[in-house]
Amino acid sequence: MKKIDRKQLANALADNVTKQNESYISDFYYAVQISICLLKPIGAWPLGDNDTSRLKVALHKLSMTIVTFLLIFTIVPWIVQIIKEKWSVFLILREMCGILFTTSIFARYILLLWHQDRLKSCIDRVVDDWRCAIIVEDRDIMLMNAKVGRTFGIVSVTFMFSCGALFYTLPMVLPNAINEDNVTVRLHPSPCEFFVFDSKASPAYEIVYFLQLLSGYTAYSAFCGICSLMAHFVTHVCGQCDMLAAIFEETVDGGKHNDGSIENRIATAVTRHLRLLRLVSDVSNLFTEICLVEFINASCNICLLGYYIITDLNNNESFIQIFMYVFGLASIIFNVFMFCYIGDLLKERCQKVGTTCYTIEWYRMPPKKAIELIMPIVMSRYPATLTAGKMMTMTLTTFSDIIKTSMAYFNLLREFSSRDAMRT
Structure with a gap:
């Protein structure tokens, strides 16, 4: 089997030298355009092999430093104000949604930076897949799946940035608050309590407002960029599963996806299968902590936003x-649905590969050759999945569990709120 693998790999390398998709660069950029536009300005997109100059490396690190500062600039004043003013439980609940959302985005951003090497490895493999898509049908399959990933990214950007525009323009639309001394207090989008200066006086007010706008743009870019990136990787893997199924189907008699001798056809199927499994494993490990953060964020914020809507009504x-709360609720529900849907899609396509693998007409092959397909058949019986912290699979069943959990918390909050109102 090792001899066959070496021979097949040598043939694949020779083919890649002379045959490749001439438009693979534009195809790849089409697939990841949204992720690049959102993640590159905030330093979350890894540098390429050619980006080794000191200036590019310095700018990349400077972007990460600025983004980290902006997100901390939003989170810390929130905590300071809660401690300084000794807010009650219900006042904390009123602000919990924003601080939880920003903190979860910061955690996802740090996790993506932590896995930069793994992210770069996944990107390189995706580029290689586009380069090797020399069959028209294969390229069409990959473009179709890339379009699905782009659609998820576009909808996520539309929801999140529209909700963000409402959130950051709300202080300008609503009337200013008046304190106990009958003094008008200008509002910020989020709390901005500082010990060293008064953020309500000009020009500090305008500077803080501008920094909060930058922080919001950074947070939404990180949120949508990561969602779009995960959607792209998973839909790309789904396309590779379809192509692998075609390779397995042509293992017996050969075809344009898998030709040559019986040894070469088996070696091609096995090596492509192993390569896909490595990619799926890297993608799953890259996003497992991010999915866990999204699970916690969605469960809490769906509950809190529902509580805000009922209370404000x-x-x-x-x-x-x-309306802003309703829009934010719809945005969070859509994004967690996207995580669960693409996880379910990945599981379904991997199961399809397994079904194709053990339903081919292997009995028409020489017995000594057919036995070499036992390992792919066994491995295909355990489809790959996206997991949240390797504790739960991201499927549509998980989505329904998140909604049920959020509604349970919501009913609990509403009960406490009604009892508190009766006492007062």
């Missing part, structure tokens, strides 16, 4: 504010 709050 009862208190006759501004329609714009209520």
Whole structure:
């Protein structure tokens, strides 16, 4: 078997020298365009092999430093204000959604930076897949799956940035608050309590507002960029599963996807299968912690946003504010649905490879050759999945569990709120 693998790999290397998809660069950019546009400015897109100059490396590190500062600039004042003003439980709940959302984005951003080497390895493998897509049908399959990933990215950007635009323009639309001394207090999008200066006086007010706008743009770019990146990787793997199924189907009689002698056809199927399994493993390990953070964030924020909507409706709050909460709720539900849907899609396509692998007409092959397909058949019986912290699989069943958990927390919050209102 090792001899066959070496021979097949040598043939594949020779083919790659003379045959490749001439438009693979533009195809790859089409697939990851949204992720590049969102992640590269914030330093989360890894540098290429040619980007080794000191200036590019310095700018890359400077981008990561600025983004880290902006996200901390939003999180820390929130915590300072909670401690300084000794907020009650219900006041903390009113602000918990924003601080939890920003903290979860910061955690995902740090995790993506932590796995930069693995991310770069996955990107290189995806580029190689586009380069080797020399059959028209294979390229069409990859472009179709890339379009699905782009669609998820576009919808995520539309939801998140629209909600963010409402959030950061709300202080300009709503009337300013008046404190106990009958002094008008200008509002910021998020709390901005500082010990060294007064953020409500000009020009500190304008500077802090501008920094919060930059922080919001950074947070939404990181959020949507990571979602789009994961959608691209998973849909790309789904396309590779379809192509691998075609290779297994042609193992017996050969075809344009898998030709040559019986030894070469078996070696091609086995090596392509192992290569796909390595890619799936790297993608799953790259996003497992990120999926766990998204699971926690979605479970809590769906509950909190539902609580805000009901409370504000009862208190006759501004329609714009209520609409912002509804839009944010729809955005979070869509994004967690996307995580679960593409996880379910990955599981389904991997199961399809397994079904194809052990339903081919292997009995028409020489017995000594057919036995070499036992290992791929056994491995295909355990389809790859996306997991949240390697504790739960991201499927549509998990999505329904998240909604049920959030509704349970929501009912608990509503009960506590109604009891507190009766006491007062």
